[in-house]
Amino acid sequence: MSEPITLYKDGAAVTVYAPSVARELRAQGWTNEPDADVDDVPCAFKEAYVDEAEFVNISEPVVPVKRGRPKKAAK
Secondary structure, three states: OOOOEEEEEOOEEEEEOOHHHHHHHHHOOOEOOOOOOOOOOOOOOOOOOOOHHHOOOOOOOOOOOOOOOOOOOOO
16 A cells, blocks of 8 residues: 545545555546645644744853763773
């Protein structure tokens, strides 16, 4: 089974899983992109709430993180 392919025509959308079926539908006028004049978008885009406190201040210096095991103490 392959990845799903969503095709659009006249405001309608159909998802198929067989490449051969997708080729047949494209021959009938279906496209990979929705019509530009259709108001419905297949994905819902929402205004994201941005909290400014989440962002790191770029002007602050970056402190490197120590990685690995600590060194053994010398005897």
